Amino acid sequence: LITSLGFRAIRWKYILQSRGKFETRSLFQYNTLGWALNFVLPAKGGELIKGVVSAKKENQPISFMTGSVVVARLLDILVLFSFLLFGVIHLDTKLPRFVTTTGFGIILILVVGMVSLSIVNQYIDLIGNYLAVVADYVRGVVQPLVEGFSTIQTPRQAAMVVVLTFVPWSFDAVAYYWFMRAFDITVPVITAIFVLAVTGMGLALPSSAGNIGT
Numbered sequence: 001l002i003t004s005l006g007f008r009a010i011r012w013k014y015i016l017q018s019r020g021k022f023e024t025r026s027l028f029q030y031n032t033l034g035w036a037l038n039f040v041l042p043a044k045g046g047e048l049i050k051g052v053v054s055a056k057k058e059n060q061p062i063s064f065m066t067g068s069v070v071v072a073r074l075l076d077i078l079v080l081f082s083f084l085l086f087g088v089i090h091l092d093t094k095l096p097r098f099v100t101t102t103g104f105g106i107i108l109i110l111v112v113g114m115v116s117l118s119i120v121n122q123y124i125d126l127i128g129n130y131l132a133v134v135a136d137y138v139r140g141v142v143q144p145l146v147e148g149f150s151t152i153q154t155p156r157q158a159a160m161v162v163v164l165t166f167v168p169w170s171f172d173a174v175a176y177y178w179f180m181r182a183f184d185i186t187v188p189v190i191t192a193i194f195v196l197a198v199t200g201m202g203l204a205l206p207s208s209a210g211n212i213g214t
Helices: 002-019 024-037 045-058 062-090 097-122 124-130 132-149 155-182 189-204
Strands: none
Touching (some): 024 045, 062 155
């Protein structure tokens, strides 16, 4: 768990690096706070508090830090979808067509959405000029949020963020495998990856406090 949170802190640091220098230790503390609060707050409220607390501590706009948290969650969902599809293919699991279609559709929407927000960020001033009445609102509130989605600006940064997203989930997959072995459930590693993907997708959705009923 500590290793997983540590890698997620390093990933968050890479996501934020275009904004300045952030201490990995501080980001680890914010991650731990958000993770713990998710168990007692409904609808993943810990993620929101993580964004607010980190913004206050790091003197950053709340909308920007919250946007970066959303980016991290979207990357987690993309990795889990890739694990799920990998498991479906290799386990020859037959899923209803609407499930696979919906999965590919969500991935496409997430990718297109993140690219679109990055483009919007480049033309935010032009948009603000056309919306002169609310220009201050657009620049002061919307722009930081858009920047949160467009912080990944170079191929190297993108590659590091992707790798640092896969690594902690890979650790989790190994943990799932050994948990199964501990209960005398002998399955291939790919099965553990598939179970992790299904469980992770369920836990990624907004839920009740403590994930009760998820």
